[in-house]
Amino acid sequence: MKLVTAFAPATVANVSCGFDILGFAIDELGDEVTVKLVDTPGVKVVEIQGDGGKLPFDADKNTCSVAVQAMLNSLGVNLGIELSLFKGLPLGSGMGSSAASAAAALVAANEVLGNPFEKMDLVPFAMEAERIACGTAHADNVAPSILGGFVLIKDYDPLDVIKLPVPDGLYCTLLHPHLELKTMDSRSVLRQQISLKESTVQSGNIAGFIAGLFRNDFQLISRSLKDVIAEPTRALLIPGFYELRNVVREIGALGSGISGSGPTIFILSEGKEIALKVGKESKKVFEKIGLEVDVYVSKVNDKGAYVQSH
Amino acid sequence: MKLVTAFAPATVANVSCGFDILGFAIDELGDEVTVKLVDTPGVKVVEIQGDGGKLPFDADKNTCSVAVQAMLNSLGVNLGIELSLFKGLPLGSGMGSSAASAAAALVAANEVLGNPFEKMDLVPFAMEAERIACGTAHADNVAPSILGGFVLIKDYDPLDVIKLPVPDGLYCTLLHPHLELKTMDSRSVLRQQISLKESTVQSGNIAGFIAGLFRNDFQLISRSLKDVIAEPTRALLIPGFYELRNVVREIGALGSGISGSGPTIFILSEGKEIALKVGKESKKVFEKIGLEVDVYVSKVNDKGAYVQSH
Incomplete structure (x- = not known):
C-alpha cells in the first residue's frame, strides 16, 4: 500500500495591483495531505485534523478529494484513494486555505501514481476544487500553491499560467x-x-x-x-x-x-x-x-x- | 554658431494591451530637427519642410519650439535658438508625428547646450509639446521616441517612465x-x-x-x-x-x-x-x-x- 505525504504552501492572491490575475506562495506555512492507495475504488477523505471540525468529509465537498477525483477522471481510471488532511492554515482567512489542501492532495496523489502529470498540469484539477470551495474555478491561489513563486493567470480560456521570477531577498x-x-x-x-x-x-x-x-x-x-x-x-x-x-x-x-x-x-x-x-x-x-x-x-x-x- | 541635427523615430502608442501606458519606437522612419544657437534671444521656428504647409511657425504652437522653450525654462536661461524641422512622418497618422518633432528638437538642443540633461530628463519637456499638440501632456509617444525601445509610462504623478527590453528579431x-x-x-x-x-x-x-x-x-x-x-x-x-x-x-x-x-x-x-x-x-x-x-x-x-x- 503506497503512502505519500505532500505539503502545499499558503498563498497571497491579487497582490494589490494584480486583482484576480496574480498570486504568490509563502514558505513553511501550509497544509499537508497524505494519500494512500487502497484496493477499494473511490476517493475518500478518512481524516481531517486542525480544522476545528469545520471541513466536510463528503468527497464531493472536500477540496482534496474533489481535486484528486478530477485528476483521476482525466486519467480515466477508477482507483481507491484515501486522503488524510492536516490543516496548517486557518479557514476563510484569505491565505488560500482551500487551495493549499487541494494542491497538497494533488502533488501527493501524482507521486503515488508515478507522476503522470507535470506540476503545471495539476492546476486545472485544483481549480475544480476551488469551484466547490468558492463558487468559481479561480487559479490565483492554486497555481502559486502548486508551482511556487509569483504566478500570473493571464487567461482562463484557454488557461494561460505564467510563472514569474522571485527577487532574492x-x-x-x-x-x-x-x-x-x-x-x-x-x-x-x-x-x-x-x-x-x-x-x-x-x-x-x-x-x-x-x-x-x-x-x-x-x-x-x-x-x-x-x-x-x-x-x-x-x-x-x-x-x-x-x-x-x-x-x-x-x-x-x-x-x-x-x-x-x-x-x-x-x-x-x-x-x-x-x-x-x-x-x-x-x-x-x-x-x-x-x-x-x-x-x-x-x-x-x-x-x-x-x-x-x- | 553651433549647429546640430537630430533624428527622432516614429512611435506606436497603446500597443493594444497597453492603452495609455505603453509605446515603442520604429527604426528609420521619423523627423529631423536642426538646432542653431544664435545671438538674438528667443526660440524661433525658421523652416519647416515636408508638412504640406500645415504646421505652425508660431513658437507657442509648434511642438519643436514648445519643447525647447520648456527645456530652456527649466535651465533658467534665455538663449537664441533657431529650429528647422524636416518632417518625415505624416501628420495626424497615429505614428507619433508631433512627438517625433519635439523629441528631435530636444535631443539636438541638448547637444548644442553640451548635454546638460540625460535623455530621460527630456521626457517632461516633450510632454509640454504634446499638451499643445493634443490637449494632454501624454508621454506614450514622446518617451519611446526619445528613449527608444518599449517604454512603460507607469505613472504621471510623479512621472514614472520605465524602459523595457526589446526582444531581438x-x-x-x-x-x-x-x-x-x-x-x-x-x-x-x-x-x-x-x-x-x-x-x-x-x-x-x-x-x-x-x-x-x-x-x-x-x-x-x-x-x-x-x-x-x-x-x-x-x-x-x-x-x-x-x-x-x-x-x-x-x-x-x-x-x-x-x-x-x-x-x-x-x-x-x-x-x-x-x-x-x-x-x-x-x-x-x-x-x-x-x-x-x-x-x-x-x-x-x-x-x-x-x-x-x-
Missing part, C-alpha cells in the same frame, strides 16, 4: 486579524463598473510590478504595489487597514495590501529584518483597536507544493 | 491608410466606464506582454497582444480592420492593433520575412476596399532619438 509578513469576513461579502462590495482611468492606473501598476520582478527592482515593486480596483471598498471591511499601511511604509516595507479577499493583510519587504519589524509593529496597530492578530513572516516561496515523505 | 509593419481620423473623434468613442472583467483581462494581457518582452517569448507576446478597452470601439472607425487582423495572423504575425488613436495599424512579427509579407498582404486588404495605404516595415528601434550631425 523578498519577504512577506502576513497578518491575520481575527475577523470573520466571508468571501461572498468581500466580493459583493466590489464595483462591477470602473472608470477607464482607474483601469489604466491598475494596468500601469501591474506592468511596473512585473518589470520589477524581472529586474529585482525593489523600488519599482514598491511603487507598483497599489490597488485602485478592490482595495478602496474592501479595505473598509478591515479595521486599522489604512493606519497599518502608513506604519509599515514608515518602517521601510515595500507596500501592503489585502491577501485574496481578506481579512489577512500581506506586506512585502526587502530582507527579513524589515519583515520581522513590520510584524512586530503591525501587531501593535491591531492591539490598539482591540483586534487579535496572528503574524507570520516568511520568504516568498519559489518551490511550491512538494512531496515530504513516502 | 521583433519587427513592426506599419500600415497608414489614407483616412482622416481626428484624435478628438478617436478619443470621443472611448467608453469612460468599463467592466471589472474587461479591466482584469486588460491587466492580464499587459502583464503577459511585459513578461514576454523580458523572456524573449514571442508566443507569450502574441497571446498578450489584445485590446478589450479601446479597440472594440475605435476599430469601427477603420474599415478593413478586422479582416486585416485575420489575414496577418494567418501569415504568422504575432498580432495587430491600432497605433495610438489611429488610423495607422501596427503589426508585430518575429523576423523581417514575416513582417514584409504582412506588409504585402495587408496592402491587398485595403486595396480591395478602395483605400490607399502606405506600408513601412522596420525593426523595433532600441536607440531612440539621436544626434545625426554637428
